[in-house]
Amino acid sequence: MKKRQNAELRKPDILKNYYQVILKEGVEGASIAKVAKKMKINPSLIIHYFANKDNMTVELVDYMSRIYNRLFSDMIIETTDPQKRIDRLVEIFCSDEWYLNTDISGDFSILTLSFRNKKVFKHLQNMYDEFVKLIVRELEIAASSGKIKIDNPKRTAELIVSTLEGYRHFKHFFIDESASENYRQDMMKTLKNIIKNG
Amino acid sequence: MKKRQNAELRKPDILKNYYQVILKEGVEGASIAKVAKKMKINPSLIIHYFANKDNMTVELVDYMSRIYNRLFSDMIIETTDPQKRIDRLVEIFCSDEWYLNTDISGDFSILTLSFRNKKVFKHLQNMYDEFVKLIVRELEIAASSGKIKIDNPKRTAELIVSTLEGYRHFKHFFIDESASENYRQDMMKTLKNIIKNG
Amino acid sequence: MKKRQNAELRKPDILKNYYQVILKEGVEGASIAKVAKKMKINPSLIIHYFANKDNMTVELVDYMSRIYNRLFSDMIIETTDPQKRIDRLVEIFCSDEWYLNTDISGDFSILTLSFRNKKVFKHLQNMYDEFVKLIVRELEIAASSGKIKIDNPKRTAELIVSTLEGYRHFKHFFIDESASENYRQDMMKTLKNIIKNG
Amino acid sequence: MKKRQNAELRKPDILKNYYQVILKEGVEGASIAKVAKKMKINPSLIIHYFANKDNMTVELVDYMSRIYNRLFSDMIIETTDPQKRIDRLVEIFCSDEWYLNTDISGDFSILTLSFRNKKVFKHLQNMYDEFVKLIVRELEIAASSGKIKIDNPKRTAELIVSTLEGYRHFKHFFIDESASENYRQDMMKTLKNIIKNG
DNA sequence: GATGAATGAGTGTTCATTCAT
DNA sequence: GATGAATGAACACTCATTCAT
Secondary structure, X not given: OOOOOOHHHHHHHHHHHHHHHHHHHOOOOOOHHHHHHHHOOOHHHHHHHHOOHHHHHHHHHHHHXXXXXXXXXXXXXOOOOHHHHHHHHXXXXXXXXXXXXXXXXXXXXXXXXXXXXXXXXXXXXHHHHHHHHHHHHHHHHHHHOOOOOOOOHHHHHHHHHHHHHHHHHHHHHXXXXXXXXXXXXXXXXXXXXXXXXO | OOOXXXXXXXXXXXXXXXHHHHHHHOOOOOOHHHHHHXXXXXXXXXXXXXXXXXXXXXXXXXXXXXXXXXXXXXXXXXXXXXXXXXHHHHHHHOOHHHHHHOOOOOOHHHHHHHHHOHHHHHHHHHHHHHHHHHHHHHHHHHHHOOOOOOOOHHHHHHHXXXXXXXXXXXXXXXXXXXXXXXXXXXXXXHHHHHHHHO | OOOXXXXXXXXXXXXXXXXXXXXXXXXXXXXXXXXXXHHOOOHHHHHHHHOOHHHHHHHHHHHHHHHHHHHHHHOOOOOOOHHHHHHHHHHHHOOHHHHHHOHHXXXXXXXXXXXXXXXXXXXXXXXXXHHHHHHHHHHHHHHHOOOOOOOOHHHHHHHHHHHHHHHXXXXXXXXXXXXXXXXXXXXXXHHHHHHHOO | OOOOOOHHHHXXXXXXXXXXXXXXXXXXXXXXXXXXHHHOOOHXXXXXXHOOHHHHHHHHHHHHHHHHHHHHHHOOOOOOXXXXXXXXXXXXHOOHHHHHHOOOOOOHHHHHHHHHOHHHHHHXXXXXXXXXXXXXXXXXXXXXXXXXXXXXXXXXXXXXXHHHHHHHHHHHHOXXXXXXXXXXXXXXXXXXXXXXXX
């Protein structure tokens, strides 16, 4: 526990724990003390690494953003059939796995924080940009076959992201499992329609 | 300052101020003391009215819910033509006015709180229920003409609410005004498609 | 509940509830608010009757003292045999019933309070005086037969009271029931010896 | 004021001050803030050392217990004559010095607290246990000579402690000095009788 | 690198009390 | 007689942070 470590190892470790505390207690509910207690280290040590809490929060968004991006590229779509690619994409975006692993914006309290902290906002915006670009790329691959027509891939991608964030938000309120699954199916249809009409 | 008031007048006044503090500082960042200072009253007076902070938060959600409903009923749709009614409905939901006045869920930190506070969750869920019902009623009026067909109005309404929350969420990241307007237009098309396909 | 009452009825009612709260929460832990809540009346009403908390506490000691005295006179010793009278007296003082009903000083927090509040002290002192007098009377009755010799009944009575308060104090720490009973038996022997040697 | 200290020095210092505040204001009347003010330190420093008030109270009982024990071992009984040892023991227990230095249980408000706080109760119980053991040891030394017979040293010790606590309790009500001294003398006789009859 | 001492501001909440109704 | 509005002080405790070691 009290092993001497250096910044390179310790910092991501602290950030990971900080994030877990945020998920549990919200951004404003999370504190250096709680993170320190969880890690069984001294609160001063966290200050030692990040100078202050604000800094640590910005570094957290940075860190999460990098993880987010890696996740995108790992989600490979094997098929080459354009329609099937689209279907697979939609499926991924509505899968439980996706939401379990992309919870930064899902923890809406970080979003709220971003409205008050310009640095955090910028990094979050950048994260969405990257996400839109990824979808654009997919849409263009699908469109290149000629079978599917997408006039403005960027706009379509933005609509998809937007709709997905609505889904992420609203699905919490479906507790009945079958209703939840119905909602998920409807969501997938909606996304496909957005692409078809794009 | 020391004006005598009663619960009927004071409570909504406190809630209004509480909400403003939340928007500024986030749910966990908002404190009874800050609300009191803003109102130039004593913090214990707030406790006098709401017993504790949790209670106050729950009452806030309810209060906002009532405002939500009133706002909706005030936005009268004059026309009787079914298609025009739908168009008007979509227009309302994508108007700036709407988002300026229905920002409870828009302040995502309340959402976060709801994941940790069952009472808040229940009341928020109830608020969405009411909203879905309002839309269902509109859809049924439109459908009753026979010109428009909606198989499952509740599902359609849920998709609308979900998509709107995504819009509310995501539109913050459009800073360029023309891009923002384009996004709004796309959003309206998407909503109309959802209804058409419902 | 909200029946209109007058001071004569209401005051003892409040004092009774105040005392119960003290037993539960200690003198300093007891508050007007808690008493009011228990009685489902408004805290201001208590102030209305007693002007302030200090006053109420003094009136409580008064009230309890009266009850104490009444209890003394109710404990009749039927026998006339001097030794049996003494035995019966000792038995009474070591009975559970006695401690259940004379808990004013038993609630040691009132005692503590008395060290800081002269009024309370005086009334408590008076209560002990009355108690000593009662025992003196009993000792004199027993001694008048000639069979038992008590040189200084007042001193003996004081020793008895003192020893009894030690018993009241210490018996709480005997949890094992048989140990507790043994301790009680020893106590009774000790008291009898005090009288014999008096 | 801002002298740097460590736990070893600071904790007993805080406990000493806490105890003095308790004597002045009662257990429930004593507050962290009052202790801090008395010591001219910041209230949160007290929390830093004891985590919370409950803990501090428990540690106080332990601390007083240690002082109790030390006090007893410091009061050396020089003689080896068994009867004189007993006399000296009784003298110590009825000395002013003893009560000035062992006032934990004498502050009856801690006792009251112990009825509501199981931890405090346990630690107080433990303190009495230790005290009883110390007396038992003395009684056994005295008995080993053969001149004095004590059947059940533990029971006798318990009776002594109990009687002493009654003395501690009741002597407050003797204001007249000569009456007080007479009472003390009677008390000593009583204790000796208890031992003789043990 | 890591700990612990120390501060001062802030949190939600309780309390006794005053006053108007 | 009884309620509710309002205050201001106090409470235990948390927090971010600084500094010495």
